[in-house]
Amino acid sequence: MSQAVARTLDLKGLSCPLPIVKTAQAIKELASGELIEALATDPGSVADFTAWCTSTGNELLEHTEEDGVFRFVIRKK
Amino acid sequence: MTTANVTRSIDARGMPCPGPLMSLIGAIREGQVGDVIEVLSSDEGSRTDIPAWTEKAGHELVEVLEDAGFTRFVVRKAR
Amino acid sequence: MPAKVVILGGGVGGTLVANLLSKELRRDVSVTVVDPTGMHAYQPGYQYLALGQANGRWLVRDERTLLRSDVDLVVEPAIRVHPDAGTVQLARGGSLDWDYLVIATGARLAPELVPGLSEGSYDFYSLEGAQRLREALRRFKGGRLLVGVAGIPYKCPPAPVEFVFLLEEYLRRRGIRNRSEVRLLSPLNRAFTIESASKVVQPLMAQRGIELTTFFNVESVDPSSGVVSSLEGEKAEFDLLVLVPPHRGQDVVVESGLGDASGWLPTDRRTLQVQDHERIFAMGDATNLPISKSGSTAHFEAPVVASRIAALVRGSTPRSNYGGNVMCFLETGNRQGTVLRFDYEHPPAPPQPSAIWHAAKWMFNRMYWGVVPQGRLPERMPIPVPTGRSTE
Numbered sequence: 001m002s003q004a005v006a007r008t009l010d011l012k013g014l015s016c017p018l019p020i021v022k023t024a025q026a027i028k029e030l031a032s033g034e035l036i037e038a039l040a041t042d043p044g045s046v047a048d049f050t051a052w053c054t055s056t057g058n059e060l061l062e063h064t065e066e067d068g069v070f071r072f073v074i075r076k077k
Numbered sequence: 078m079t080t081a082n083v084t085r086s087i088d089a090r091g092m093p094c095p096g097p098l099m100s101l102i103g104a105i106r107e108g109q110v111g112d113v114i115e116v117l118s119s120d121e122g123s124r125t126d127i128p129a130w131t132e133k134a135g136h137e138l139v140e141v142l143e144d145a146g147f148t149r150f151v152v153r154k155a156r
Numbered sequence: 157m158p159a160k161v162v163i164l165g166g167g168v169g170g171t172l173v174a175n176l177l178s179k180e181l182r183r184d185v186s187v188t189v190v191d192p193t194g195m196h197a198y199q200p201g202y203q204y205l206a207l208g209q210a211n212g213r214w215l216v217r218d219e220r221t222l223l224r225s226d227v228d229l230v231v232e233p234a235i236r237v238h239p240d241a242g243t244v245q246l247a248r249g250g251s252l253d254w255d256y257l258v259i260a261t262g263a264r265l266a267p268e269l270v271p272g273l274s275e276g277s278y279d280f281y282s283l284e285g286a287q288r289l290r291e292a293l294r295r296f297k298g299g300r301l302l303v304g305v306a307g308i309p310y311k312c313p314p315a316p317v318e319f320v321f322l323l324e325e326y327l328r329r330r331g332i333r334n335r336s337e338v339r340l341l342s343p344l345n346r347a348f349t350i351e352s353a354s355k356v357v358q359p360l361m362a363q364r365g366i367e368l369t370t371f372f373n374v375e376s377v378d379p380s381s382g383v384v385s386s387l388e389g390e391k392a393e394f395d396l397l398v399l400v401p402p403h404r405g406q407d408v409v410v411e412s413g414l415g416d417a418s419g420w421l422p423t424d425r426r427t428l429q430v431q432d433h434e435r436i437f438a439m440g441d442a443t444n445l446p447i448s449k450s451g452s453t454a455h456f457e458a459p460v461v462a463s464r465i466a467a468l469v470r471g472s473t474p475r476s477n478y479g480g481n482v483m484c485f486l487e488t489g490n491r492q493g494t495v496l497r498f499d500y501e502h503p504p505a506p507p508q509p510s511a512i513w514h515a516a517k518w519m520f521n522r523m524y525w526g527v528v529p530q531g532r533l534p535e536r537m538p539i540p541v542p543t544g545r546s547t548e
Contacts, residue, residue, distance in 0.1 A: 017520070021516045021519055048533070050532070055522070099343075105387070126344070130345070130388075133388050134389065135388070
């Protein structure tokens, strides 16, 4: 990943819909094109972040999972 | 075993609050003055809700009988 | 020969089941949605329309645009189901065959059941009702505003409480709060059905000067004298009255002889099959299940219905069960809200109102059209186990 992440959100332990709600609030403070990283443990978060990005036009660049933690990297449109 | 002659019996056991009370209110709405309505409820809240409502609405709480895992309320429509 | 599935009702439940089945079974299924108007409404939006905060395209869209292209849409009322013949009769004389039927016909508002209700009160339970109420609120310059419930069950148990909070805020914004009295008439001995939620909202209502009258089951309305009367023998005077009308099952259910005395379908709480009819499923507001009539209920039931029908079509054992999952937001005004999440095993434990839940509700409001009817949100909303971690 060549571009640095502007902000990382620790959303571990939060359940749907809080992960996307908190991400939506945090991304408001970023400039267009900047990246935000979200770490969540809620299994529904993959579907949530995918749907939220489709709906808002923000770009889901990566989503990976390791040891029960889902990592999302999103570029603000 | 209830002593009153029951006009209508409603088995609301298993219905979560406010089901039993609303079933009683529905039966009162549809019934005639003098009707005796029996409601069986397993919900804890009914023990306060049903007597409280019956009193406010001016009907007669004929009987409250505890049975195995449920309560039997008998209400007479008084107005 | 593809299996034929007919779905009565193009609301959130019917649309979602249609899309899920078509995605899952593709050419092995032929799915037809039958809807009287072909218009899909986002019902949680009506109250915002009444308060002058929303209109038009945000609220209603063409059902055709929400369905996958291989799902057929018939825009016509269904008038009668023939369970043994496996057909459904349509209003213009035609009929459709089905191997599996899903009844997602929702609830019918029945204002005619309460004398004086239509002439004397307003509602935000239909598009027309919300528009009339918006006009009445625009003309309202102060006085006694009453919000009440004229029958249980009704769609969205929190709605009257939520509306009264938003209404109180609306009056403050318009500068007429000090000339107005806002009062909630509840049929129960608390603000609304769910006790834990009532404990959270009642103190807040008191703080905002919103009066609560309990055990007020609306019996009749006298439009000329501006008085609403209760079954319990009480009367309340109003200048503007907003009532949730009584609800009943739809005519097609009643005509088919499938419904109970109020027109609700006797439904298995887990498999969602209609009693005595294993090829007929019921979901959403149309069932007799003693759970909330809510869009979220239909949303969480849909994957179960789709999965069970898919299994039956394939000849395998259906395994998916509905766990009673429901999720409702409750706005409390001042950009705050709370949430009610529960299922058959877990009662709700609503948090103290905060900004995050207001934000969550509005996120859902904005995402709905692109995401929900198409089945792009998670199928199950797990009830969070309290970890002691703050969610704010």
